[in-house]
Amino acid sequence: MIELIDPISKQRLEESPEGLRNENGIVVYPLINGAYRVAASDNYTSNFGLEWNTFQKTQIDKFSGNTVSEERLFAQTNWQKNGLEGETILEVGSGAGRFSQIMLDHTKATLYSVDYSEAVEANYRNNGPHERFKLFQASIYELPFKQASFDRVICLGVLQHTPDFKASVKALVEMVKPGGELVIDFYPIRNVFTKVHGKYLLRPILKRVNHHRLMSLIRNNIDFLISIYTFNRRIGLGVFNRFVPICEIERTLPKGMTPEQLKEWIILDTFDMFSPEYDQPQRLSTVAKWVKEFGMADVDASWVTYHGKLEAPTVRGRKV
Ligand SMILES: C[S@@+](CC[C@H](N)C(=O)[O-])C[C@H]1O[C@@H](n2cnc3c(N)ncnc32)[C@H](O)[C@@H]1O
Structure with a gap:
């Protein structure tokens, strides 16, 4: 069992059907729609609230019919399928x-x-209720758990969207118990051209557009954008697609989807590209250095390949 701690008062918390109770029996963080609400919703991630409630099932293997999440998770972690009995995993940014x-x-x-x-x-509608599943609305910087508690901590696709990448890595390492494991991935800085991209040119404007309006703008123009993208590739000018305001299709999306599914993923990923408050890629080597600095050993930083040719820059380590 993981000890629950109030990130503000540092008091111990107990689970109850109403929420997390402090030592005086008062519910300090209510349980609403399956999640303990340690944080309020009016924070910089409201775009993600809209994104994942709109595209609730799009990327979930059991609904999409593909196995891309399963392939990616086991390629990045090397965990044994159907293993880890009796262990605890913390997933941040689910x-x-x-x-x-x-x-x-x-x-x-x-x-x-x-x-x-x-x-x-x-997430709760997709995966709850489940006897081995507990869900918290909380920030990586104010997690309601005793430090050094978890056998494994995993954080995929999140760190670049936090305001202080290095502080986020530190917060994750602090949650791993001695001998436990950390697995993280993030948007990489590949070279000096990483930020010479339509995404980074347009984000300062588009991230300020009302999220519902931005979603409609993308939906209403997606067919046109896909046709430009496809045309550029067909005539051998795919290199210019980095300036077309649409997500990368070949290098990031799974194969074998129906045209409707593909369009849905493209709208999702294009919204995901422009709407976040923060988008701060990092070098694999820098993140590996931080992970070591915060007390991890056996650090492995590599590009993990999954689902054919898809790649994820991944850092793994073991807590000393
Ligand atoms: C791009 S999504 C990735 C979600 C999921 N890991 C996946 O790969 O489908 C990034 C998620 O990180 C969450 N996030 C951003 N900042 C966070 C923070 N400070 N604490 C916890 N989660 C955060 C967002 O709300 C969002 O759901």
Whole structure:
């Protein structure tokens, strides 16, 4: 069992059907729609609340019919399928729960999933209730758990969207118990051209557009954008697609989807590209250095390949 701690008062918390109670029996963080609400929703992740509640099922293997999340998770972690009995995993930034589903369905561990946004509602609808699953709306910087508690801590696709990447890595390392494991991935800085991209040119404007309006703008123009993207590739000018305001299709999306599914993923990923408050890629080597600095050994930083040619820059380590 993981000891629950109020990140503000540092008092011990107990679970109850109404919420998390402090030592005086008062519910300090209510349980609403399946998640303990340690944080309020009016924070910088409201775009993700909209994104994952709109595209609740899109990327969840058990609904999409593909196995891309399963392939990615096991390629990045090297965990044994159907293993980890009796262990605890902390997942930070769970979104709609694509990886929560895989950890619940393909390991025997107990999963504590955290997200700062209302995405926790989508995750609960996708994966709850479940006897090995606990869900918290909380920030990576104010986690309601005793430090050094978890056998494994995992954080996929999140760190670049936090305001202080290095402080976020530190917060994750602090949650791993001695001998336990950390697995993280993030947007990489590949070279000096990483930020010479339509995404980084337009984000300062588009991230300020009302999120519902931005979603409609993308939906209303997506067919046109896809046709430009496809045309550029057909005539050998795919290199210019980095300036077309649409997500990368070949290098990031799974194969074998129906045209409707593909369009849905493209709208999701394009919204995900422009709407976040923060988008701060990092070098693999820098993150590996931080992970060591915060007390991890056996650090491995590598590009993990999964689902054919998809790649994820991944850092793993063991807590000393
Ligand atoms: C791009 S989504 C990735 C979701 C999921 N891991 C996936 O791969 O589908 C990033 C998630 O990180 C969450 N997030 C951002 N800042 C956070 C913070 N400070 N604490 C916890 N979660 C955070 C967002 O709310 C969002 O759901």
